[in-house]
Amino acid sequence: MMKPGKKKVKIIVIALISIFIVGVAVFAVMQEAGRKKENVIKIMPDEADIRIQDFVFTEVGQNKIRWDVKAKSGQYQKKKNLALFDQVRIQATTEEGKIYVMTGKKGKMLTDKKDLEITGDVVITSDSGDRFTTDYLRYVNDQRKIYTDAPVVMENNKMRIQAVGLTIFIDKGELMLSSSVRAKLN
Secondary structure, three states: OOOHHHHHHHHHHHHHHHHHHHHHHHHHHHHHHHHHHOOOOEEEOOOEEEEEEEEEEEEEOOOOOEEEEEEEEEEEEHHHOEEEEEEEEEEEEOOOOOEEEEEEEEEEEEOOOOEEEEEEEEEEEEOOOOEEEEEEEEEEHHHOEEEEEEEEEEEOOOEEEEEEEEEEEOOOOEEEEEEEEEEEEO
């Protein structure tokens, strides 16, 4: 038979070991929950309904343009039907297979209309080798038109053109430069 003093010590030791095991288990669960949070969609009610890091979205619209949107981050404001992007890259592939890649520092899309605006060091490249740089551009979905009224530089292996204003009709493959056009042939 155990003495009352030794029994008390044994109970205390068992209690301490139990508390230690529970503490380790709680710490492990908290660490795992912290790791999982990194990939969870964050709800931010003060500025956006949803904010997503490493945003990726693909859609084939009614006019059969495939949109592949990637951004460092994206947020969605449901009441305004507005998606906002940071460090955005958008690839538009037409029904005919033409590919346009548009990149910029910021982007916004009216999600109900699929109209788009990209700003900040904007670059547009086409699968035919044309490269355009400008400060901002807009895309109007119902007209299938990319345009800007800012200064534009268009380059390919045959020429370099500077102008103010650009319009590209995606479905027609038409390109128009608005004014102050200067060209240099290579």
